[in-house]
Amino acid sequence: MKVLLTGATGYIGRRLKQELLKDANISLRVFVRNKQALDHIPKGSLEIVEGSSFDTLKLDEAMKDIDVAYYLIHSLTSENYAKLDHQSAQNFRDAAIKAGVKKIIYLGGLGVVDENISKHLLSRIETGEALSLYKDKIDVIWFRAGVIIGSGSASFEIIRNLIQKLPVLITPKWVRVRAQPIGIDDIISYLSAAKEHSISGTHIVDIGSEILSYGEMMRQCAEVMGLKRLIIPVPFLSIGLSSYWLNIFTPVPFQVARSLIDGLKSEVVIQNDNAKKLFANITPISFKKSVEKALFEAEQNQVISRWSDSGADVWKIDHKDSIAEAVFIDEQIIQIKESEAQAVFDVFCSIGGENGWFAYDLLWEIRGFIDKLFGGVGLSRGRRSQTTLRKGDSLDFWKVVDIVEGKRLLLFAQMKLPGKAWLEFRIDKDKLIQRAYFLPSGVLGRLYWFSLLVLHYFVFRDMINSIYKKAKEHK
Numbered sequence: 001m002k003v004l005l006t007g008a009t010g011y012i013g014r015r016l017k018q019e020l021l022k023d024a025n026i027s028l029r030v031f032v033r034n035k036q037a038l039d040h041i042p043k044g045s046l047e048i049v050e051g052s053s054f055d056t057l058k059l060d061e062a063m064k065d066i067d068v069a070y071y072l073i074h075s076l077t078s079e080n081y082a083k084l085d086h087q088s089a090q091n092f093r094d095a096a097i098k099a100g101v102k103k104i105i106y107l108g109g110l111g112v113v114d115e116n117i118s119k120h121l122l123s124r125i126e127t128g129e130a131l132s133l134y135k136d137k138i139d140v141i142w143f144r145a146g147v148i149i150g151s152g153s154a155s156f157e158i159i160r161n162l163i164q165k166l167p168v169l170i171t172p173k174w175v176r177v178r179a180q181p182i183g184i185d186d187i188i189s190y191l192s193a194a195k196e197h198s199i200s201g202t203h204i205v206d207i208g209s210e211i212l213s214y215g216e217m218m219r220q221c222a223e224v225m226g227l228k229r230l231i232i233p234v235p236f237l238s239i240g241l242s243s244y245w246l247n248i249f250t251p252v253p254f255q256v257a258r259s260l261i262d263g264l265k266s267e268v269v270i271q272n273d274n275a276k277k278l279f280a281n282i283t284p285i286s287f288k289k290s291v292e293k294a295l296f297e298a299e300q301n302q303v304i305s306r307w308s309d310s311g312a313d314v315w316k317i318d319h320k321d322s323i324a325e326a327v328f329i330d331e332q333i334i335q336i337k338e339s340e341a342q343a344v345f346d347v348f349c350s351i352g353g354e355n356g357w358f359a360y361d362l363l364w365e366i367r368g369f370i371d372k373l374f375g376g377v378g379l380s381r382g383r384r385s386q387t388t389l390r391k392g393d394s395l396d397f398w399k400v401v402d403i404v405e406g407k408r409l410l411l412f413a414q415m416k417l418p419g420k421a422w423l424e425f426r427i428d429k430d431k432l433i434q435r436a437y438f439l440p441s442g443v444l445g446r447l448y449w450f451s452l453l454v455l456h457y458f459v460f461r462d463m464i465n466s467i468y469k470k471a472k473e474h475k
């Protein structure tokens, strides 16, 4: 069976890709906007077609000889995502029909169309409708899931952070809304099993575990984490306030928080029993079990994907060219012994997250908090893994855009800035070079850089010294 996977750099797609790669009976092709964002993949195990779903020629190339095509594309971060997602689904469907693909498998959101429906859910429904418009020409299995619980999922990180950080939770009305969460491993089981299913026409399959209110999910999560928390519900719902609250206390930025909270106005429960009928051998695990698994994976540094993984905007930039145009550069160089190079590399690659920024951590925290106040991502995204890094990883308010084993780490700033910024660590034989680049936009950008000159002087100087000191200690 020849399978096409889209969204392979996203939260669900990365995990599904790993699952599909285990199956010796399928030949897997991925369709990605930038192959740099894929994890390291053994040569020959995977075909890659680079392109966007708005490029119909590339879609034709990707669909050639395909039997089953997964549609896991999602562009929530764009302003006009509803229009884009609809167009993208139409292009995908048309290319699949043209190429004679037998089946499309899509995962959308759970929920019904009513006066409270969120813009995001409506767009996910319109996407499913576009994919399944020609029922006689192509089969479609359209899964619908609500809250996904798994290491690195946005919903789980929100619940976990609120529970971890706040001993008393004053919770708005939405915590009483009922939902039907599902563990990420069950999602992957359903998606993977669907490729074998011989059905005709379109089948909407709602998936989920037990029905719980968000308040109950918080209580159960606290129980699993062994924490005593006081949850005080209040009878009003303020979407704006709740979104700011989540933005400050959890890793998700304002826009993501807002779209999630917006979806909490109405119930998100299963509307059909197709999962039991069509996938009788899959029984979703309980919410508590999914939380246990998610916590375990995070503790063991085994998080395969995170909600913040995808990031086309980051790859749209030609970092080499843009860095060359940087107006301001803070360069620090220290002499190292060549024999220390690997230890130095390991130390600078361990930067961020629980390991901190090696100097003036409080200043980094304050900068992260200011970023959060402006709706940015802040520092709380942390690291996917405390021990490994890959291209595309989010790292506090940075994104890893280049990593060359033993030589270089390049981070691109995703905080709110009047310009573009990079932080680079490089080993050049017996030198450790650390550079902060800034490409300001307009006068504001220049003022920003000059106002931070003194702080930067101390922060960057101490950062490089501490990296080297740590490397010598570890060697």
Ligand SMILES: NC(=O)c1ccc[n+]([C@@H]2O[C@H](COP(=O)([O-])OP(=O)(O)OC[C@H]3O[C@@H](n4cnc5c(N)ncnc54)[C@H](OP(=O)(O)O)[C@@H]3O)[C@@H](O)[C@H]2O)c1
Pocket (backbone or CB within 6 Å): 006, 007, 008, 009, 010, 011, 012, 013, 031, 032, 033, 034, 037, 051, 052, 053, 054, 071, 072, 073, 074, 075, 076, 088, 107, 108, 109, 110, 124, 145, 146, 147, 148, 153, 154, 155, 306, 307, 309, 310, 311, 312, 313
């Ligand atoms: N995650 C959840 O909690 C959850 C819950 C319920 C349902 N779902 C559904 O599951 C599906 C996948 O969600 P996700 O969370 O995995 O999304 P995600 O992490 O945001 O990933 C989206 C993927 O789409 C790709 N993409 C975006 N625009 C594209 C384009 N024009 N052409 C090609 N690729 C494009 C992105 O690639 P880049 O890396 O290049 O940006 C990324 O790989 C969605 O339909 C979503 O509604 C998710």
